[in-house]
Amino acid sequence: MPRLSADDRREQLVEAAIRVMIRDGVARTTTRAVVAEAEVPLGAFHYCFRSKEELLQSVTERIMERTLTPPREVPEGTTPYEAIRANLHVYWDRVRSRPDEHQVTYELTQYALRQPGLAEAARRQYGHYLATSTDYLDSMARVLGIRWTITLPVLARYGMSALDGLTLTWLVDRDDEAATAALDEFARYLASVATPMDSAEGTGRRAAGR
Incomplete structure:
Protein backbone atom coordinates (compact mmCIF):
# COMPACT_ATOMS: atom_id res chain seq x y z
CA MET A 1 0.00 0.00 0.00
CA PRO A 2 1.52 3.39 -0.99
CA ARG A 3 2.39 5.77 1.84
CA LEU A 4 -0.03 8.72 1.91
CA SER A 5 0.60 12.27 3.06
CA ALA A 6 -1.27 13.51 6.15
CA ASP A 7 -3.64 15.53 3.93
CA ASP A 8 -4.40 12.54 1.72
CA ARG A 9 -4.96 10.35 4.77
CA ARG A 10 -7.38 12.92 6.22
CA GLU A 11 -9.22 12.95 2.90
CA GLN A 12 -9.43 9.16 2.99
CA LEU A 13 -10.81 9.14 6.54
CA VAL A 14 -13.36 11.89 5.88
CA GLU A 15 -14.74 10.04 2.85
CA ALA A 16 -14.82 6.81 4.85
CA ALA A 17 -16.68 8.56 7.68
CA ILE A 18 -19.30 9.87 5.26
CA ARG A 19 -19.88 6.35 3.90
CA VAL A 20 -20.21 4.90 7.41
CA MET A 21 -22.60 7.67 8.51
CA ILE A 22 -24.79 7.09 5.46
CA ARG A 23 -24.83 3.34 6.06
CA ASP A 24 -25.09 3.16 9.85
CA GLY A 25 -26.22 6.61 11.00
CA VAL A 26 -24.19 9.25 12.80
CA ALA A 27 -24.88 7.97 16.33
CA ARG A 28 -23.51 4.51 15.50
CA THR A 29 -20.40 5.81 13.73
CA THR A 30 -17.28 5.14 15.78
CA THR A 31 -13.65 5.86 15.08
CA ARG A 32 -13.06 2.12 14.79
CA ALA A 33 -15.80 1.81 12.18
CA VAL A 34 -14.28 4.69 10.21
CA VAL A 35 -10.76 3.27 10.17
CA ALA A 36 -12.14 -0.17 9.27
CA GLU A 37 -14.00 1.39 6.32
CA ALA A 38 -10.83 3.23 5.27
CA GLU A 39 -8.76 0.08 5.83
CA VAL A 40 -6.16 1.88 7.93
CA PRO A 41 -4.91 1.28 11.49
CA LEU A 42 -6.56 3.09 14.41
CA GLY A 43 -3.40 5.09 14.97
CA ALA A 44 -3.94 6.78 11.59
CA PHE A 45 -7.08 8.43 12.93
CA HIS A 46 -5.33 9.94 15.94
CA TYR A 47 -2.50 11.10 13.68
CA CYS A 48 -4.94 13.01 11.44
CA PHE A 49 -7.61 14.21 13.89
CA ARG A 50 -7.32 15.50 17.43
CA SER A 51 -10.86 14.39 18.28
Whole structure:
Protein backbone atom coordinates (compact mmCIF):
# COMPACT_ATOMS: atom_id res chain seq x y z
CA MET A 1 0.00 0.00 0.00
CA PRO A 2 1.52 3.39 -0.99
CA ARG A 3 2.39 5.77 1.84
CA LEU A 4 -0.03 8.72 1.91
CA SER A 5 0.60 12.27 3.06
CA ALA A 6 -1.27 13.51 6.15
CA ASP A 7 -3.64 15.53 3.93
CA ASP A 8 -4.40 12.54 1.72
CA ARG A 9 -4.96 10.35 4.77
CA ARG A 10 -7.38 12.92 6.22
CA GLU A 11 -9.22 12.95 2.90
CA GLN A 12 -9.43 9.16 2.99
CA LEU A 13 -10.81 9.14 6.54
CA VAL A 14 -13.36 11.89 5.88
CA GLU A 15 -14.74 10.04 2.85
CA ALA A 16 -14.82 6.81 4.85
CA ALA A 17 -16.68 8.56 7.68
CA ILE A 18 -19.30 9.87 5.26
CA ARG A 19 -19.88 6.35 3.90
CA VAL A 20 -20.21 4.90 7.41
CA MET A 21 -22.60 7.67 8.51
CA ILE A 22 -24.79 7.09 5.46
CA ARG A 23 -24.83 3.34 6.06
CA ASP A 24 -25.09 3.16 9.85
CA GLY A 25 -26.22 6.61 11.00
CA VAL A 26 -24.19 9.25 12.80
CA ALA A 27 -24.88 7.97 16.33
CA ARG A 28 -23.51 4.51 15.50
CA THR A 29 -20.40 5.81 13.73
CA THR A 30 -17.28 5.14 15.78
CA THR A 31 -13.65 5.86 15.08
CA ARG A 32 -13.06 2.12 14.79
CA ALA A 33 -15.80 1.81 12.18
CA VAL A 34 -14.28 4.69 10.21
CA VAL A 35 -10.76 3.27 10.17
CA ALA A 36 -12.14 -0.17 9.27
CA GLU A 37 -14.00 1.39 6.32
CA ALA A 38 -10.83 3.23 5.27
CA GLU A 39 -8.76 0.08 5.83
CA VAL A 40 -6.16 1.88 7.93
CA PRO A 41 -4.91 1.28 11.49
CA LEU A 42 -6.56 3.09 14.41
CA GLY A 43 -3.40 5.09 14.97
CA ALA A 44 -3.94 6.78 11.59
CA PHE A 45 -7.08 8.43 12.93
CA HIS A 46 -5.33 9.94 15.94
CA TYR A 47 -2.50 11.10 13.68
CA CYS A 48 -4.94 13.01 11.44
CA PHE A 49 -7.61 14.21 13.89
CA ARG A 50 -7.32 15.50 17.43
CA SER A 51 -10.86 14.39 18.28
CA LYS A 52 -14.09 12.97 16.90
CA GLU A 53 -15.45 16.54 16.94
CA GLU A 54 -12.78 17.58 14.47
CA LEU A 55 -13.78 14.70 12.20
CA LEU A 56 -17.45 15.74 12.37
CA GLN A 57 -16.48 19.29 11.40
CA SER A 58 -14.43 18.01 8.47
CA VAL A 59 -17.36 15.88 7.28
CA THR A 60 -19.66 18.91 7.35
CA GLU A 61 -17.19 21.03 5.41
CA ARG A 62 -16.63 18.34 2.79
CA ILE A 63 -20.34 17.95 2.07
CA MET A 64 -20.75 21.73 1.77
CA GLU A 65 -17.76 21.99 -0.56
CA ARG A 66 -19.39 19.49 -2.90
CA THR A 67 -22.73 21.28 -2.85
CA LEU A 68 -22.08 25.03 -2.87
CA THR A 69 -19.74 25.55 -5.81
CA PRO A 70 -18.61 29.05 -6.90
CA PRO A 71 -21.30 31.04 -8.75
CA ARG A 72 -21.21 30.79 -12.53
CA GLU A 73 -21.21 33.63 -15.03
CA VAL A 74 -24.28 33.86 -17.21
CA PRO A 75 -24.84 35.10 -20.77
CA GLU A 76 -24.95 38.86 -21.25
CA GLY A 77 -28.48 40.22 -21.19
CA THR A 78 -29.68 37.71 -18.61
CA THR A 79 -31.94 39.31 -16.01
CA PRO A 80 -30.88 39.28 -12.33
CA TYR A 81 -33.69 36.83 -11.59
CA GLU A 82 -32.62 34.46 -14.38
CA ALA A 83 -28.97 34.65 -13.31
CA ILE A 84 -29.72 34.06 -9.63
CA ARG A 85 -32.15 31.26 -10.47
CA ALA A 86 -29.57 29.53 -12.68
CA ASN A 87 -26.99 29.56 -9.89
CA LEU A 88 -29.48 28.32 -7.28
CA HIS A 89 -30.44 25.46 -9.57
CA VAL A 90 -26.80 24.38 -9.77
CA TYR A 91 -26.86 24.17 -5.97
CA TRP A 92 -30.15 22.28 -5.99
CA ASP A 93 -29.01 19.77 -8.59
CA ARG A 94 -26.11 18.90 -6.28
CA VAL A 95 -28.46 18.45 -3.32
CA ARG A 96 -30.65 16.09 -5.36
CA SER A 97 -27.64 14.11 -6.56
CA ARG A 98 -26.44 13.34 -3.00
CA PRO A 99 -29.50 13.22 -0.73
CA ASP A 100 -27.95 10.75 1.72
CA GLU A 101 -25.08 13.13 2.44
CA HIS A 102 -27.47 15.95 3.24
CA GLN A 103 -29.46 13.72 5.55
CA VAL A 104 -26.19 13.07 7.37
CA THR A 105 -25.70 16.82 7.98
CA TYR A 106 -29.02 17.04 9.84
CA GLU A 107 -28.17 13.94 11.84
CA LEU A 108 -24.82 15.51 12.72
CA THR A 109 -26.53 18.59 14.13
CA GLN A 110 -28.95 16.66 16.33
CA TYR A 111 -26.29 14.22 17.46
CA ALA A 112 -23.91 17.00 18.46
CA LEU A 113 -26.61 18.92 20.36
CA ARG A 114 -27.50 15.83 22.39
CA GLN A 115 -23.97 14.74 23.29
CA PRO A 116 -22.23 16.28 26.31
CA GLY A 117 -19.24 18.27 25.12
CA LEU A 118 -20.23 18.23 21.44
CA ALA A 119 -22.57 21.24 21.35
CA GLU A 120 -19.65 23.31 20.07
CA ALA A 121 -19.52 21.02 17.03
CA ALA A 122 -23.09 22.05 16.13
CA ARG A 123 -22.22 25.73 16.59
CA ARG A 124 -19.18 25.32 14.40
CA GLN A 125 -21.27 23.48 11.81
CA TYR A 126 -23.77 26.31 11.46
CA GLY A 127 -21.03 28.91 11.76
CA HIS A 128 -19.43 27.27 8.74
CA TYR A 129 -22.76 27.27 6.89
CA LEU A 130 -23.18 30.99 7.59
CA ALA A 131 -19.65 31.85 6.46
CA THR A 132 -20.13 29.78 3.30
CA SER A 133 -23.48 31.44 2.59
CA THR A 134 -21.91 34.88 3.07
CA ASP A 135 -19.03 34.10 0.71
CA TYR A 136 -21.41 32.64 -1.87
CA LEU A 137 -23.67 35.70 -1.94
CA ASP A 138 -20.69 38.03 -2.08
CA SER A 139 -19.21 36.04 -4.98
CA MET A 140 -22.57 35.98 -6.75
CA ALA A 141 -22.79 39.77 -6.53
CA ARG A 142 -19.34 40.16 -8.08
CA VAL A 143 -19.95 37.63 -10.84
CA LEU A 144 -23.37 39.03 -11.77
CA GLY A 145 -22.42 42.70 -11.43
CA ILE A 146 -25.00 43.45 -8.75
CA ARG A 147 -25.03 44.58 -5.15
CA TRP A 148 -27.40 43.57 -2.39
CA THR A 149 -29.64 46.20 -0.82
CA ILE A 150 -29.74 44.22 2.44
CA THR A 151 -26.66 43.92 4.62
CA LEU A 152 -24.77 40.78 3.73
CA PRO A 153 -24.77 39.18 7.23
CA VAL A 154 -28.58 39.45 7.41
CA LEU A 155 -29.12 38.23 3.85
CA ALA A 156 -26.71 35.34 4.36
CA ARG A 157 -28.53 34.17 7.50
CA TYR A 158 -31.89 34.50 5.78
CA GLY A 159 -30.68 32.65 2.70
CA MET A 160 -29.07 29.90 4.74
CA SER A 161 -32.31 29.39 6.68
CA ALA A 162 -34.38 29.29 3.48
CA LEU A 163 -32.19 26.73 1.74
CA ASP A 164 -31.74 24.69 4.92
CA GLY A 165 -35.50 24.45 5.38
CA LEU A 166 -36.11 23.73 1.72
CA THR A 167 -33.55 20.93 1.74
CA LEU A 168 -34.92 19.30 4.88
CA THR A 169 -38.50 19.45 3.58
CA TRP A 170 -37.45 17.86 0.30
CA LEU A 171 -35.56 15.09 2.12
CA VAL A 172 -38.85 14.23 3.84
CA ASP A 173 -41.32 14.42 0.94
CA ARG A 174 -39.08 14.25 -2.20
CA ASP A 175 -41.54 16.55 -3.99
CA ASP A 176 -39.35 17.88 -6.80
CA GLU A 177 -42.05 20.09 -8.31
CA ALA A 178 -42.85 21.84 -5.04
CA ALA A 179 -39.18 22.21 -4.17
CA THR A 180 -38.37 23.77 -7.55
CA ALA A 181 -41.27 26.21 -7.21
CA ALA A 182 -40.08 27.26 -3.76
CA LEU A 183 -36.49 27.62 -5.00
CA ASP A 184 -37.65 29.83 -7.86
CA GLU A 185 -39.62 31.98 -5.42
CA PHE A 186 -36.47 32.41 -3.33
CA ALA A 187 -34.63 33.45 -6.51
CA ARG A 188 -37.32 36.09 -7.10
CA TYR A 189 -36.82 37.39 -3.60
CA LEU A 190 -33.05 37.66 -4.07
CA ALA A 191 -33.58 39.46 -7.38
CA SER A 192 -35.85 41.92 -5.59
CA VAL A 193 -33.05 42.89 -3.18
CA ALA A 194 -30.39 43.11 -5.91
CA THR A 195 -29.55 46.25 -7.82
CA PRO A 196 -27.12 46.71 -10.72
CA MET A 197 -23.66 47.74 -9.63
CA ASP A 198 -22.80 51.13 -11.14
CA SER A 199 -19.82 51.21 -13.51
CA ALA A 200 -17.51 53.11 -11.14
CA GLU A 201 -18.24 50.72 -8.29
CA GLY A 202 -17.78 47.71 -10.53
CA THR A 203 -14.43 48.96 -11.84
CA GLY A 204 -13.19 49.57 -8.31
CA ARG A 205 -14.21 46.10 -7.10
CA ARG A 206 -12.63 44.40 -10.11
CA ALA A 207 -9.39 46.32 -9.55
CA ALA A 208 -9.38 45.37 -5.86
CA GLY A 209 -9.83 41.73 -6.82
CA ARG A 210 -6.75 41.60 -9.05
